[in-house]
Amino acid sequence: MAVGDRMFPMFQQLNQEELEALVDRAAALISVTQFHLGRALREIDRRETWMADGAKGIVEWTQTRCGYERRTARTVVETAEALELLPRLTEVVKSGAVSLDQASAASKLEQREDVELAELAQTHAPSALRRMAAATREPLPPESRRFSWGWIHDGAALRLSGRLPADEGQYVAAALDRLRDDVPPDPETGMFQPAEQRGADALVELASLSLQQDSDPDRATVVVHVDAKDLSAESESGSRLPPATLDRILCDSTLQAMVEAESGTVGIGRRSRVVPHGIRRALHSRDASCRFPGCARTRWTHAHHIREWVRDEGPTDLDNLVRLCGYHHRVIHRGWKIEGSPGGRLQWFRPDGRELTIGTGALPTDLHDRFIGVQAGPAP
Ligand SMILES: [Zn+2]
Numbered sequence: 001m002a003v004g005d006r007m008f009p010m011f012q013q014l015n016q017e018e019l020e021a022l023v024d025r026a027a028a029l030i031s032v033t034q035f036h037l038g039r040a041l042r043e044i045d046r047r048e049t050w051m052a053d054g055a056k057g058i059v060e061w062t063q064t065r066c067g068y069e070r071r072t073a074r075t076v077v078e079t080a081e082a083l084e085l086l087p088r089l090t091e092v093v094k095s096g097a098v099s100l101d102q103a104s105a106a107s108k109l110e111q112r113e114d115v116e117l118a119e120l121a122q123t124h125a126p127s128a129l130r131r132m133a134a135a136t137r138e139p140l141p142p143e144s145r146r147f148s149w150g151w152i153h154d155g156a157a158l159r160l161s162g163r164l165p166a167d168e169g170q171y172v173a174a175a176l177d178r179l180r181d182d183v184p185p186d187p188e189t190g191m192f193q194p195a196e197q198r199g200a201d202a203l204v205e206l207a208s209l210s211l212q213q214d215s216d217p218d219r220a221t222v223v224v225h226v227d228a229k230d231l232s233a234e235s236e237s238g239s240r241l242p243p244a245t246l247d248r249i250l251c252d253s254t255l256q257a258m259v260e261a262e263s264g265t266v267g268i269g270r271r272s273r274v275v276p277h278g279i280r281r282a283l284h285s286r287d288a289s290c291r292f293p294g295c296a297r298t299r300w301t302h303a304h305h306i307r308e309w310v311r312d313e314g315p316t317d318l319d320n321l322v323r324l325c326g327y328h329h330r331v332i333h334r335g336w337k338i339e340g341s342p343g344g345r346l347q348w349f350r351p352d353g354r355e356l357t358i359g360t361g362a363l364p365t366d367l368h369d370r371f372i373g374v375q376a377g378p379a380p
């Protein structure tokens with residue numbers, strides 16, 4: 001029995017020495033390939049090509065592409081980034097002598113020379129390296145917590161300042177991080193706004209979510225004025241909305257469109273686009289979370305019409321609806337197409353027509369033979 005065209009032994013036929021050699025070889029191979037994986041991901045991140053796949057960032061793209069948990073994807077990417085400034089540690093990682101976990105923990109040790117990190121990574125377990133890192137950090141005492149806010153420039157702006165000890169700060173940071181990550185790139189330019197601006201949006205979002213907590217969080221209402229003549233739109237602040245934004249607004253009742261003629265407001269959208277509660281419940285029981293490949297968000301999701309309600313006269317039926325998170329709802333309305341049956345398998349096509357595929361595919365047989373050289377067979 002051969003995996004490729006060669007004969008390989010089964011695990012049961014290996015002696016202890018051969019088994020341990022296989023463990024070493026396989027683990028070193030994983031370390032080396034994870035290093036190169038990280039390098040490739042960093043290059044993709046620099047090119048920002050993950051954006052074309054509707055991902056929010058390189059970590060999310062990696063999760064989908066490689067089938068990883070978020071933690072694994074983040075460790076691979078962040079370690080690759082840290083290693084770019086640590087040539088000695090990079091050398092030992094590249095040789096396979098240091099695992100990804102060791103490299104990740106070592107790269108977080110502050111105030112150490114690169115050479116020392118390379119040494120420590122080879123001789124310490126990841127947990128020991130993490131303890132070393134924690135021991136060098138001084139915790140902030142609870143009395144030092146403070147937060148204040150006040151109006152400045154005669155009420156034109158709100159100024160905030162403060163600090164929290166790490167344990168409490170974690171809650172605030174986790175909530176803000178998540179909301180900031182949900183702020184999409186500018187639909188006109190495809191570029192993300194600076195992190196500080198998205199952070200400000202996140203804080204406003206956090207506050208409005210808190211105010212809305214007694215109502216259905218799926219259905220926050222924002223009123224948008226729509227010109228009945230050409231179905232172009234202005235937001236309440238008076239800024240012009242691009243057509244893709246209008247389609248998204250008309251797609252679900254999360255936002256309300258006020259259709260206006262010259263005589264004044266003539267109606268609130270076309271009522272039948274609003275997804276009734278019964279259908280929404282059925283949608284949520286069919287789609288446990290956002291259906292975009294690799295996404296698992298369940299909060300603040302929208303019902304998206306696969307065939308658009310306004311332009312394609314798509315019905316508000318379960319068969320034409322798919323659950324999407326706010327972020328991916330914006331993505332889809334920038335020229336993506338969904339095909340297939342929402343009750344079964346869906347296919348997702350980018351604006352350039354290419355299908356978004358998921359997963360890495362199997363390891364080619366010649367690589368398997370060359371690097372693994374044993375056949376798994378059935379477990380005894
Ligand atoms: Zn939609």
Ligand SMILES: [Zn+2]
Nearest residue numbers: 290295325328
């Ligand atoms: Zn999503």
